[in-house]
Amino acid sequence: MVRAPRCCLPLRGTNKNINVEISESKWTKEKQETQNLKMKLNALIVEDEANSREILRNYLAKYCPTVNLVGEAATIKEGLALINSKDLDVVFLDVEMPFGNAFDLLDQLPDRNFETVFVTAYNQYAVDALNAHAAYYLMKPISIDELIKAVDYVSEIREKERVIEDRVLTPKFNKVDGKITLPQQDGFQVLNVGDILYCRADDNYTELHLEKQKILVSKTLKYFEEALSGYTFARVHKSYLVNVNEIVRYKKGKGGSVVISNGKEIMVSASKKKDLLSFFE
Incomplete structure (x- = not known):
């Protein structure tokens, strides 16, 4: 089923050397309770910088309790291996990595059954991400609101897909x-x-x-x-x-x-x- 391009691209100015910086100013107890009611999402982080992986991992755990992080990868090769061995709902994917980029990885997965959230310091890949049917494009540094919006948007997509799957035919x-x-x-x-x-x-x-x-x-x-x-x-x-x-x-x-x-x-x-x-x- 062909959907309209799934993307929401909040392009923010940033320095590429900044990893992830999340402000807690707008985070509320009500938002966390809302998150707790949403469907669980099996997630994978593919990011070559250890510090960025750690920060994103910690903030997903703190602010996005619906996300169940099932693995992390530092290279495209590791990412492919995990994607092919896990039942995933979403992959948080950095664009530029050693020995290739995110699009090289996605090109090797023509039958993707997960959503992609790009997390990057580079805004010039927004159009490419859109063409790759990305669910969301997060610029570093990331705000809590944008991180939650990305997770909420993926949850909405996956929930709709599951409803559709109940209606269409399984052979x-x-x-x-x-x-x-x-x-x-x-x-x-x-x-x-x-x-x-x-x-x-x-x-x-x-x-x-x-x-x-x-x-x-x-x-x-x-x-x-x-x-x-x-x-x-x-x-x-x-x-x-x-x-x-x-x-x-x-x-x-x-x-x-x-x-x-x-x-x-x-x-x-x-x-x-x-x-x-x-x-x-």
């Missing part, structure tokens, strides 16, 4: 007879795997495209790639998984493109071209 695969069962309010729908023409990533959801129907499912494209690994499906692009049996034409190019039986043309990533063509050898 169950039966590999014995090649069928997918999709629960519905009045029963369930049974699909033959072979009836799926292609799957398209839509944020944290996936659209299943059939000949005359499109179904939104509350699973990532990566989930379907793994679940359909025993069938003739190929990941041709970060956003597309296609039924090879429904390909009627391949057009040459750096990666090329495929035309599906319903006339849909889908670009093929150069890195996926070899795997796709292996189906036709």
Whole structure:
């Protein structure tokens, strides 16, 4: 499901050498009680400066009791390892780090199922953060109010997503007879795997495209790639998984493109071209 860009960018002037400085002037008991009523968020900090990690950790614990910090990383490599091993709601992410930046990390996670809050001393990355679907962009030094707003905004997004997940379909695969069962309010729908023409990533959801129907499912494209690994499906692009049996034409190019039986043309990533063509050898 495509949402409007999730961002709120309070760009504050700052010196890049300042880490995190939070004023307690506006913090009240009422605000803390309000925080306590909100949903819990599993969080990760990815920040190369130990002092910044410590300060952010301490203030999240003090002012954002809904945040459950499950890990910290000092490098992109460490961050990727933790992200892939944890069930996360939000990642607090510094932009500039040794051996790369935050966007290098996010580029390696096309099927993200968490929100991102950038915490940085550099305001020139605001547009890039917006394009990366960041939930919030915090400038150092951070005020309590901005920190709370960021957490509240993420809580709001995650709560809406959970409500939506209760309404959309979660699939169950039966590999014995090649069928997918999709629960519905009045029963369930049974699909033959072979009836799926292609799957398209839509944020944290996936659209299943059939000949005359499109179904939104509350699973990532990566989930379907793994679940359909025993069938003739190929990941041709970060956003597309296609039924090879429904390909009627391949057009040459750096990666090329495929035309599906319903006339849909889908670009093929150069890195996926070899795997796709292996189906036709």
